[in-house]
Amino acid sequence: MSKALERRAKLRESLIQTAEKSMSVGGLTGLKTRELAREIGVANGAVYNLVDDMDELILRVGSRTLARLDASLTAAESNGPALPQETLVRIAVAYCDFAAENLELWRALFEHRMAPGKPVPEWAISEQMNLFRHIYQPLADLFPERTPAELGVTARSLFSAVHGMVLLGLEQKLIAVPVDALRKEIAVIVGAMVDGLTEPSKTK
Structure with missing residues (x-):
């Protein structure tokens, strides 16, 4: 060089x-x-x-944020043996913790909008989608009969639920929730959601 x-x-x-x-x-x-x-x-x-422009700069910063989030979720997964249900709860709580500790950078991942008519680069989309593997694999273990497409929908649904709770819980307004309380609520609700998903399988 x-x-x-x-x-x-x-x-x-x-x-x-x-x-x-x-x-x-x-x-x-x-x-x-x-x-x-x-x-x-x-x-x-x-x-x-x-x-190239501010969009690229923001995406490059976002790439670093996603890499650190990926590492946090990986650490949560590998924190001792666990059933798939327990792994999903760990991941959800780790996501909450990361958002609380990196609030502005985490918000920027979702607040940034590309210039009108400009698509998000494929490399950035790939990095974002790669994180869904943390949810996808425990779900695949829980529901081996489901197709990849079905598992993908469930993974996105679980993420949306957790993300919504974190987003509202960390909002710096009247609806803000103390992080410790938010972590407990997320653990309870994710556990209940997974139990609800597996219940139909148990009754067949």
Whole structure:
């Protein structure tokens, strides 16, 4: 790699890290091109020599957030032997904990919207979809008779339920719920949902 390319790679990494730091404090609204350029020591316009646009920069920060979320869910899965039901509860609670500890970066994953008419890149979609394996595999163990498509729908439904609880529970308004209480509620409700899903199979 030439020195010029090496310098660009280092500046690009510095830009993404600086953007991540800014977003961790102020969310998407805390991301200012001029401030980012000053932090990494380049001219304002030079930011767009490192990334295509702000959409790419936000997605690159999101990629780092997703990687850390993936690691947190993996750690929850491997925290000792467990039945599939217990694994799903662990994953849900780990998701809640990650969101609480990385609130602004977690919110940015769902608040960011691409510029009108601009699709989300395939690499970003792939990273997002890859996380569903944490839910999919325990469900596959619970319901070996279900097709991949059916398991995919159930995985998305469980995620939507947990995500909704976390989103509302961590909202910094009157409906906010203390994290410890939210963790307990999520564990109870996910457990009840899984029991409800398996009950029809038990009665056949």
